[in-house]
Amino acid sequence: MNETKYQRARAVLCRTVGQPVVVEEIDVELPRRGEVMIKMAACGVCHSDLSATNGTIPMPAPLVLGHEGSGVIVAVGEGVSEYAPGDHVLSSFVSMCGHCRYCQTGRPQLCDQAAKAAISLPDGSVRTRDLAGRPLNIFSGCGVMAEYATLHVDNVVKIGADVALDRACLIGCGVMTGVGAAMNTARVEPGSIAVVFGCGGVGLNAIQGCRIAGAAMIVAVDLSDAKLELARGFGATHVMNSATPDLVKALRKLTGGGADYAFECVGRGEIVAQAYGVLAKGGKAVVVGVAAPKDTTTVRTASLTFEEKTLTGSYFGSARPRQDFPRLLALYREKRLKLDELITRRYRIEEAPQAFADLAEGRNARGVIVFD
Known part of the structure; x- marks a missing residue:
């Protein structure tokens, strides 16, 4: 200096x-x-x-x-x-x-x-x-x-x-945001079913967060077949191209009636609605992507009450950086992350x-x- x-x-x-x-x-x-x-x-x-x-x-x-x-x-x-x-x-x-x-x-x-x-x-x-x-x-x-x-x-x-x-x-950022959305915000439980919309840097980390947490079925959704193949390497057990007709219906069928957790990692209101739509009763949809300021989404309000679904956001993976950064690096050293x-x-x-x-x-x- x-x-x-x-x-x-x-x-x-x-x-x-x-x-x-x-x-x-x-x-x-x-x-x-x-x-x-x-x-x-x-x-x-x-x-x-x-x-x-x-x-x-x-x-x-x-x-x-x-x-x-x-x-x-x-x-x-x-x-x-x-x-x-x-x-x-x-x-x-x-x-x-x-x-x-x-x-x-x-x-x-x-x-x-x-x-x-x-x-x-x-x-x-x-x-x-x-x-x-x-x-x-x-x-x-x-x-x-x-x-x-x-x-x-x-x-x-x-x-x-x-x-x-x-x-x-x-x-x-990317790892903390994605893994944290699964492990901190959603608190994914072992044996559960998860769907992740978007397989960019954050989405791939949401996928591996679900894997580390023990989810039994992890469905990756993206328009790019190359990204879907990449998602398999991070823990996706199933993949579906988002151009699939009647996507929400197809995902609900694949998951046997709906997912326990869904993660929106793109930042678009219509995909938030899809993430909410794939949930089973009692499911939780987590919005991770950053949308434009005027972007909006729509959900069927009664389903919040009668099906006890949750729609929530996750900022920075609900991180406690001084605790979570070392924890994630420990998972990397253990070859789990x-x-x-x-x-x-x-x-x-x-x-x-x-x-x-x-x-x-x-x-x-x-x-x-x-x-x-």
Whole structure:
């Protein structure tokens, strides 16, 4: 590290909503009180990042992208005692203030601070600026699709140094969101029946979350036959193309009258309705995908009462990051959780535009940008 106030770094930016991402050199300020600077090792290319570039998730540009990152701490700010240079860490795109009612009741994924820091650090400021000195917003309080990033300690989780960082980064969003939806939100029971709509990065993890939890029948649903075949490797016992006529009826027949759990991992209201429609009595449908702000869904209201069905959301897999990240990595070490198989392509930072194009075309389970 040099003695200047800023560290020069290449970063992936959304400069204009609706336009391809760009790679620019930026300046990242060294950490202030309660902050750390991370030399990033890898960052997953998540659909949420894509959604920020196309306006599905409204965030003002210019925006440094990235929230699913891993790296090594190189500097700590005043008052930081729980982290030190050399620590391996993951970013968490939700803050964990520890003081609001949600953190206090064990639901840090709903932390009030996170909602206030969607494009900045918790204090409302940023540590990123372009070479003209203009501030740059950061995606979900992280902005870790860059060679260096300065984060508040509330957005950082320490991990062991024994897991390769290009694999470990996936825990920070896609794996936590999908596996957590099954194990934390739905609390899938052994021997149950589950249907997962959408076999992208999050859907594949919902599938393996159901497998780890002991579901006896896991049906993967997607338009892509290639993704359905991939889903088998993560634990799907059955697959069905979503172009199947009378899809809900076909799924109910396949499951012998309906599923105990259904997961919507796409972010579209009509698929939410399908997920709810495949449920057996007493079943639970979990909405995991991020829909556009004006998207809506419709369910038959009486079925909530007479069939005791549940329709609920799952944000970040109902995660408690400081407890769940290490737990997921332990499952990986035990070869019960698949990480290596999720990565279908690694990219250099200058290939970021191609990584986003591949994501938009559905070519990857997960693409990962690996920094030098």
